[in-house]
Amino acid sequence: MSHEYVIGLDLGTTSAKAVIFTLDGRVVAEAEDLVTSYYPKHGWVEQDPDEIERSAVKAINMAIQQANVNKDEIISLGISAAMHSLICMGDNGEALSQALIWADGRSTKQTNELMESDGLEIFSKTGMPIHPMSPLAKLIWMRENDYIPYNQASYFLSIKEYLLLKWFNQRVIDYAMASATGMFNGNTFQWDEEVLNKAGITENMLSKIVPPTYRLTEMNLAIADEMGISSEMPFIIGAADGQFANLGIGAISPGEVAVTVGTSGAIRQFTKGFQSNTKHETFCYAFSEEYFIVGGPTNNGGIALQWLKELLNYQESFDHFTAEAAKVAPGADGLFFHPYINGERAPLWNQQARGNFFGMSVTHKTEHFVRAVLEGITFNLYQIGQALEKQAGETEKLYVNGGMARSSLWLQMLADVFGKEVYVPESHHSAAWGAAWTALVGIGKANSFEDIKNNIPMGDPVVPNMENHEKYKNIYAKYEAIEKDIIKHF
Numbered sequence: 001m002s003h004e005y006v007i008g009l010d011l012g013t014t015s016a017k018a019v020i021f022t023l024d025g026r027v028v029a030e031a032e033d034l035v036t037s038y039y040p041k042h043g044w045v046e047q048d049p050d051e052i053e054r055s056a057v058k059a060i061n062m063a064i065q066q067a068n069v070n071k072d073e074i075i076s077l078g079i080s081a082a083m084h085s086l087i088c089m090g091d092n093g094e095a096l097s098q099a100l101i102w103a104d105g106r107s108t109k110q111t112n113e114l115m116e117s118d119g120l121e122i123f124s125k126t127g128m129p130i131h132p133m134s135p136l137a138k139l140i141w142m143r144e145n146d147y148i149p150y151n152q153a154s155y156f157l158s159i160k161e162y163l164l165l166k167w168f169n170q171r172v173i174d175y176a177m178a179s180a181t182g183m184f185n186g187n188t189f190q191w192d193e194e195v196l197n198k199a200g201i202t203e204n205m206l207s208k209i210v211p212p213t214y215r216l217t218e219m220n221l222a223i224a225d226e227m228g229i230s231s232e233m234p235f236i237i238g239a240a241d242g243q244f245a246n247l248g249i250g251a252i253s254p255g256e257v258a259v260t261v262g263t264s265g266a267i268r269q270f271t272k273g274f275q276s277n278t279k280h281e282t283f284c285y286a287f288s289e290e291y292f293i294v295g296g297p298t299n300n301g302g303i304a305l306q307w308l309k310e311l312l313n314y315q316e317s318f319d320h321f322t323a324e325a326a327k328v329a330p331g332a333d334g335l336f337f338h339p340y341i342n343g344e345r346a347p348l349w350n351q352q353a354r355g356n357f358f359g360m361s362v363t364h365k366t367e368h369f370v371r372a373v374l375e376g377i378t379f380n381l382y383q384i385g386q387a388l389e390k391q392a393g394e395t396e397k398l399y400v401n402g403g404m405a406r407s408s409l410w411l412q413m414l415a416d417v418f419g420k421e422v423y424v425p426e427s428h429h430s431a432a433w434g435a436a437w438t439a440l441v442g443i444g445k446a447n448s449f450e451d452i453k454n455n456i457p458m459g460d461p462v463v464p465n466m467e468n469h470e471k472y473k474n475i476y477a478k479y480e481a482i483e484k485d486i487i488k489h490f
Contacts, residue, residue, distance in 0.1 A: 004445075006076050017432060018031055031058075046100055077235050077436075081158070085100065088147075107138050120280060136181060157207065158177050158181075173207040213438065236435075243287045247438070248437065250399060254393055256399065264298060266296065275292065301404060330472055334361065337372040348487060376479075378417045416465050416468040
């Protein structure tokens with residue numbers, strides 16, 4: 001008996017992951033291959049585009065081998081990718097530079113100068129905050145520093161575009177990845193000429209902009225054989241990981257907000273039409289002609305908790321460490337933590353931001369510090385969520401994915417801080433499933449993006465303790481007041 005399957009390829013910061021699904025969202029197989037980040041100078045973070053391409057091919061092949069399915073049963077593949085990467089490319093399709101990824105901070109000076117001039121005007125057109133993660137800022141740095149690969153480049157690509165060039169010999173970019181460059185006009189769906197001038201480039205140095213359902217066929221035969229797929233199988237270009245984290249968890253309708261927290265984190269909501277936040281607090285990136293996604297990313301999710309565990313030389317498991325927080329009531333007996341240990345994107349958009357413990361006492365123990373860090377991470381998300389509500393409307397339901405969603409204590413804390421029910425999918429492959437579903441829409445096997453809601457198994461919701469919610473309102477007010485004081489010193 002013949003079956004049909006679809007693949008979601010998720011190109012993340014730490015790995016390339018391939019997940020094979022049935023058409024109703026059941027995971028059949030998954031495989032990933034790790035990707036290395038390189039730090040050639042302080043604040044620089046790069047990856048090897050060829051290593052990523054090889055990892056993606058390997059992950060797809062491993063997943064197909066694990067699933068033991070016939071290649072003719074795989075009907076499509078959709079692609080999710082991390083945003084904000086940039087590669088300088090030569091005439092013959094060769095990479096002249098490594099991929100500068102989102103975490104690269106070399107353009108901090110250029111970012112600050114841009115904000116002091118016409119940065120907010122650019123932000124109002126693009127929805128991409130002025131920040132070193134932006135390819136726009138990276139290009140300005142390259143131009144001002146006479147970066148040799150920039151001077152030699154014929155065009156520029158993201159990591160996803162690089163793979164598509166190698167696999168299909170096409171230079172195309174989807175709406176979401178184009179939005180993440182900081183050079184895409186959210187009102188016109190075109191490259192913005194005035195912004196390109198800032199970067200010292202022209203439109204022909206960037207890829208053709210296409211919708212998320214754009215179909216790619218006639219893959220390079222040798223690469224298709226390596227993957228174990230038919231070279232005629234359609235690939236669908238897809239979108240970025242942020243949009244797919246929401247789509248794959250079913251957070252599509254008004255009032256449905258997705259929270260993703262792993263090493264870093266984000267809170268996002270789909271909206272109809274382009275909406276730029278006047279206070280420079282949130283992003284607004286395109287997904288389709290109809291849908292945009294608004295929200296904010298934070299540099300400091302689980303990484304802050306891991307940092308504390310290592311700092312305290314806590315020898316037991318991560319789960320046991322997190323559970324220490326249960327010994328302490330909300331508010332950690334007056335101990336506050338602002339989790340800016342890795343600089344910060346939303347809500348501050350300040351790479352010079354630094355973390356802070358406030359209110360330390362001789363009575364505070366390990367459990368207080370653990371709870372304060374967990375609460376600080378959650379308050380930071382809540383603060384971004386407050387800006388998001390002003391832009392997209394009141395939060396009705398919270399959908400949560402990412403590594404920290406495995407902590408029942410943190411899920412309850414999140415529900416209590418927001419005062420909303422929290423929904424967690426049974427599968428943690430939300431971005432991959434969003435990409436796979438978009439592939440189904442692209443080949444006509446699914447009628448709409450919205451129909452994914454019928455194909456996401458969910459567990460029971462986490463119900464907020466409203467007594468704790470009232471307590472957290474007062475605690476958060478103090479957290480916010482302290483933040484307003486300390487940000488003056490960054």
